[in-house]
Amino acid sequence: MSTDSADAIRASLQRPPAEPPFGVLDAIALPFRVLVLPLRLVGIGAAELIGKATAGEPQGVPPLVQSMLDAGFRPGLGSIGPRSGVAAQVEYVGLRPLFLEAAFSIRTSARLSGGLELQDSRARLLRTSYTFQRNAAPHFWGIGPSTLEGAVTDYQWDQQRVAAIGRTAQRRIVFTGELAWEDNRVDRSKGRSTNMQDVPEFDSLYGVNERVRYLVADMTGTFDFTRAVGFQRRGLLFTIGGGYFVGVNGTDSDFYRINLILQGAIPLNPRQELAFQLRSQVNRGVSGDAVPFYYLARVGDVWGGRAHHQDRFRDNDMAALMTEWRYEVWRELHGRSRVESFFLFDSGQVQQRIDKISWSDQKRSFGFGFRLITAREAFLVTYLAYGSDGFRYRVRFETAF
Amino acid sequence: MLTMSRNRNRRMRRNTRFAFLAGSVALAGCGSSRSTIDLPLEPIAYIDTLPSLQPEERAINEVTRLLKASIGGEIGYGFSFKRLLGAQAEALNITRFDDVVNSSWYEHRITRGDMTPEDVARGPTTVGLDTSDVLTAVAGKAAGISPGFNVRDARGNTFVVKFDPIGSLHLASAAGVITSRLFHAAGYHTPEDFIVVFDSSKLVLHPEAKIPADGGGERTMTYADIRDVLSSTDPLPDGRFLALASKFVPGRPMDPFFFEGVRNDDPNDYYLHQHRRELRGLYVVSSWLNHVDMRFANTLDVFIDPPGYVRHYLIDFAATLGSGTVRPHQPREGKEYNFAFWPSLARMLTLGFYNKGWENEEYEIIHPSIGWIPVESFAPGEWRANWPNGAFRLVTPADAYWGAKIVGAFSDDHIRAAVSEGGLPVQEARDVLVDILKARRDKIVAYWYSKVTPIENVSTRSAGPGSSRLEISFDDLGIATGLYTDAQTRYIWTFNDVYLDIEAEGETVAGSSERQSLDIPFESSNQQLAGIDGDRATATLKVDVERDGRRVKREAVITLRWEGPEKGYSVVGLRH
Numbered sequence: 022m023s024t025d026s027a028d029a030i031r032a033s034l035q036r037p038p039a040e041p042p043f044g045v046l047d048a049i050a051l052p053f054r055v056l057v058l059p060l061r062l063v064g065i066g067a068a069e070l071i072g073k074a075t076a077g078e079p080q081g082v083p084p085l086v087q088s089m090l091d092a093g094f095r096p097g098l099g100s101i102g103p104r105s106g107v108a109a110q111v112e113y114v115g116l117r118p119l120f121l122e123a124a125f126s127i128r129t130s131a132r133l134s135g136g137l138e139l140q141d142s143r144a145r146l147l148r149t150s151y152t153f154q155r156n157a158a159p160h161f162w163g164i165g166p167s168t169l170e171g172a173v174t175d176y177q178w179d180q181q182r183v184a185a186i187g188r189t190a191q192r193r194i195v196f197t198g199e200l201a202w203e204d205n206r207v208d209r210s211k212g213r214s215t216n217m218q219d220v221p222e223f224d225s226l227y228g229v230n231e232r233v234r235y236l237v238a239d240m241t242g243t244f245d246f247t248r249a250v251g252f253q254r255r256g257l258l259f260t261i262g263g264g265y266f267v268g269v270n271g272t273d274s275d276f277y278r279i280n281l282i283l284q285g286a287i288p289l290n291p292r293q294e295l296a297f298q299l300r301s302q303v304n305r306g307v308s309g310d311a312v313p314f315y316y317l318a319r320v321g322d323v324w325g326g327r328a329h330h331q332d333r334f335r336d337n338d339m340a341a342l343m344t345e346w347r348y349e350v351w352r353e354l355h356g357r358s359r360v361e362s363f364f365l366f367d368s369g370q371v372q373q374r375i376d377k378i379s380w381s382d383q384k385r386s387f388g389f390g391f392r393l394i395t396a397r398e399a400f401l402v403t404y405l406a407y408g409s410d411g412f413r414y415r416v417r418f419e420t421a422f
Numbered sequence: 423m424l425t426m427s428r429n430r431n432r433r434m435r436r437n438t439r440f441a442f443l444a445g446s447v448a449l450a451g452c453g454s455s456r457s458t459i460d461l462p463l464e465p466i467a468y469i470d471t472l473p474s475l476q477p478e479e480r481a482i483n484e485v486t487r488l489l490k491a492s493i494g495g496e497i498g499y500g501f502s503f504k505r506l507l508g509a510q511a512e513a514l515n516i517t518r519f520d521d522v523v524n525s526s527w528y529e530h531r532i533t534r535g536d537m538t539p540e541d542v543a544r545g546p547t548t549v550g551l552d553t554s555d556v557l558t559a560v561a562g563k564a565a566g567i568s569p570g571f572n573v574r575d576a577r578g579n580t581f582v583v584k585f586d587p588i589g590s591l592h593l594a595s596a597a598g599v600i601t602s603r604l605f606h607a608a609g610y611h612t613p614e615d616f617i618v619v620f621d622s623s624k625l626v627l628h629p630e631a632k633i634p635a636d637g638g639g640e641r642t643m644t645y646a647d648i649r650d651v652l653s654s655t656d657p658l659p660d661g662r663f664l665a666l667a668s669k670f671v672p673g674r675p676m677d678p679f680f681f682e683g684v685r686n687d688d689p690n691d692y693y694l695h696q697h698r699r700e701l702r703g704l705y706v707v708s709s710w711l712n713h714v715d716m717r718f719a720n721t722l723d724v725f726i727d728p729p730g731y732v733r734h735y736l737i738d739f740a741a742t743l744g745s746g747t748v749r750p751h752q753p754r755e756g757k758e759y760n761f762a763f764w765p766s767l768a769r770m771l772t773l774g775f776y777n778k779g780w781e782n783e784e785y786e787i788i789h790p791s792i793g794w795i796p797v798e799s800f801a802p803g804e805w806r807a808n809w810p811n812g813a814f815r816l817v818t819p820a821d822a823y824w825g826a827k828i829v830g831a832f833s834d835d836h837i838r839a840a841v842s843e844g845g846l847p848v849q850e851a852r853d854v855l856v857d858i859l860k861a862r863r864d865k866i867v868a869y870w871y872s873k874v875t876p877i878e879n880v881s882t883r884s885a886g887p888g889s890s891r892l893e894i895s896f897d898d899l900g901i902a903t904g905l906y907t908d909a910q911t912r913y914i915w916t917f918n919d920v921y922l923d924i925e926a927e928g929e930t931v932a933g934s935s936e937r938q939s940l941d942i943p944f945e946s947s948n949q950q951l952a953g954i955d956g957d958r959a960t961a962t963l964k965v966d967v968e969r970d971g972r973r974v975k976r977e978a979v980i981t982l983r984w985e986g987p988e989k990g991y992s993v994v995g996l997r998h
């Protein structure tokens with residue numbers, strides 16, 4: 022039988038309808054469907070976008086990148102420091118254990134580093150390095166807990182650092198020690214806002230327009246009493262660290278710093294938990310001009326105030342509590358990742374002395390967000406938070422804690 | 423379709439009482455002007471195997487389709503007016519007796535009643551992989567997550583060879599073969615799947631064999647690729663390898679079929695897929711076999727030339743029963759979609775306190791070769807595939823009952839025969855799996871048979887010309903399968919003959935005999951009217967069953983045609 026004959030037969034057939042006739046219920050439902058249509062279109066649009074983003078076979082590594090990889094270069098994207106913007110970075114590993122790396126950001130921040138790194142399978146590390154880093158545009162709102170959001174200026178901070186880091190790790194305890202020499206220089210950022218208004222005179226701050234050189238001795242201990250249960254990390258993690266900064270090469274400033282972090286999670290079940298982090302930092306001048314403004318303790322964003330900008334508040338000391346009620350809303354089929362929603366509440370403050378920090382005078386943040394988690398690590402975090410500076414929406418590639 | 427309307431008294435009376443309501447309609451002798459019922463058009467067997475040109479292959483974005491169904495589709499479904507009213511449209515390609523005809527989609531097999539356990543075990547298979555001679559690896563495996571490659575045996579047949587994950591030998595291979603046999607016996611088109619054991623020394627590499635490249639495209643396949651695949655599974659104690667070999671289906675493979683819409687350039691593809699009974703009923707068969715991966719990507723349209731038509735296959739059953747292909751199934755599977763829009767929203771709005779039940783379910787591997795498949799918590803009406811499916815969404819009780827009849831047609835011996843083909847390593851595992859499938863089958867039958875009035879094989883008998891009684895007898899599958907006793911069962915019925923002008927209604931307690939019967943008063947002077955012919959009927963008998971005092975509220979509608987005073991009625995239709 023030819024296809025034409027088959028077509029003729031099909032055309033002559035009497036069969037049930039190929040689709041349901043439009044009935045009374047369809048007519049009644051029509052306005053309802055029109056109302057729901059925008060919501061559906063959003064869903065369909067999202068599906069189209071994700072589908073297009075993942076469509077087709079990967080085209081492979083571009084020849085230039087492949088030849089870089091073959092030559093021992095490891096290109097990537099990242100961030101260099103506060104407000105660096107996206108940075109292109111490349112590391113050369115062809116001479117391991119020697120390493121060299123360079124990074125440049127769209128806001129002209131930069132980092133150049135090189136040295137020797139020895140690491141064993143037990144996470145013990147010995148690393149010596151020289152680093153030059155330029156933070157081209159961090160914000161500064163002044164010192165103290167009462168600065169105004171609009172009174173902001175930018176500065177440029179260049180730092181050279183020669184450091185030796187040693188790390189030893191046991192099952193639950195990690196000690197890290199560092200000896201470093203550093204040379205810091207801060208200038209007003211070129212071409213940026215200098216709207217100082219009520220903030221203290223920028224030039225009068227210690228550390229501005231002068232070279233400040235330190236010898237630094239730092240020791241940190243991390244006591245990890247957490248365990249992984251499914252996607253949760255339960256238990257407590259405690260970190261205590263201290264650093265001593267001794268002014269050298271004509272710098273008349275000695276100070277020390279103490280850091281405390283206590284974080285943990287109280288699970289309700291494998292899908293819901295209350296996670297928290299208590300964080301405090303104390304900086305104390307020992308002699309001379311005391312603490313450069315860029316080494317002051319800070320509150321803002323993931324430092325205890327997610328409704329605020331990063332480094333929004335600075336002073337000698339800080340204390341903050343960050344909490345998240347995290348709960349699973351979706352889990353990937355193979356159990357490799359899941360999406361959690363979380364409600365966040367942060368409360369933190371800076372003061373000249375920590376004993377002046379009171380619960381009633383805190384910078385508080387309330388918010389809601391999502392975390393995409395893989396293997397108990399947050400891969401993508403997004404949240405909307407509200408505080409005294411208004412609303413703030415963030416997308417991050419790491420969790421606050 | 424009823425061509426006349428009439429106000430009827432729907433008052434029901436207790437016990438077996440009859441009402442003779444309207445036998446005196448004064449239209450006797452005017453047969454030509456009397457009302458009749460137009461019978462619905464019927465589908466035609468194998469009409470979709472008429473010759474056609476080969477349809478074009480389509481560019482399919484799997485991610486987009488799955489997400490559209492999961493987000494946009496679920497939003498639309500959630501607000502569906504018809505769904506909220508419980509007024510989903512019935513399937514379209516059904517016969518007057520609520521069945522489908524054989525087609526390029528489906529062929530009656532187990533429901534014919536003559537399939538032996540050996541037939542089930544044999545399935546679609548003809549000649550298996552010849553492992554006695556050289557096996558030539560001709561390509562890497564292009565799709566799916568289980569490791570494997572394509573081989574050609576000495577007979578020239580080509581197979582996809584897929585391996586079990588390390589630590590779970592038999593898991594996916596046994597599930598694949600067993601389920602393939604059962605889907606085939608259920609009536610669907612499936613490939614020939616075999617359990618094979620071979621010596622890796624028999625493997626040679628075809629010089630032009632290609633494999634998908636990591637960065638996209640293809641590259642030349644090497645022996646290292648074969649070693650990689652073999653190292654991703656456990657060898658048998660004697661060093662040989664066990665695998666599932668799926669034979670390339672005859673014809674030209676094209677691309678998957680979808681569970682919604684039609685293939686526009688296939689003139690044989692007539693009914694919207696979501697309104698096909700065999701695809702809606704597939705929901706029930708899939709739920710039985712826990713085929714949570716029943717999505718378009720696990721289907722295949724194949725162009726059969728000659729004569730030139732598209733046959734629709736179900737393929738790749740590795741993620742069925744207790745197997746998640748590369749791991750055992752988990753409690754969520756079968757209970758909730760991969761991306762479950764509404765439950766996720768509910769969790770988000772309730773601080774995570776919304777709970778569907780699977781979240782706290784015990785999860786213990788039944789046997790390494792079986793994986794995990796629930797029995798106690800298996801709820802036939804709430805089972806979900808991993809992705810929303812356009813046909814499954816529209817399943818009505820009639821569709822599900824149709825599917826449940828297929829599942830219920832599998833005897834214990836049929837199931838045992840299929841399980842025996844899976845190559846499970848120990849008898850204990852085979853016995854456990856048989857018991858699981860029996861238990862899930864029984865749950866399905868019990869659940870879906872309770873959602874309709876499950877009467878079948880209707881026949882009529884009148885005491886002769888001029889008789890005042892009409893006996894309608896039938897099988898009540900609820901009683902026949904032992905789900906209910908006759909003492910628990912009562913039938914509430916209404917009879918309406920628009921041709922003879924007879925209306926009656928009543929209630930009848932089920933009898934103790936094998937077949938149930940309704941005794942309908944049938945007294946009318948119009949009984950002398952001549953019978954009618956053609957695609958018309960004259961009467962409907964609506965029967966609603968009551969079990970333990972609760973009505974199903976889903977009538978079976980029997981359509982009858984008056985054949986004349988001598989022959990009485992014939993049964994010309996039955997819908998559930």
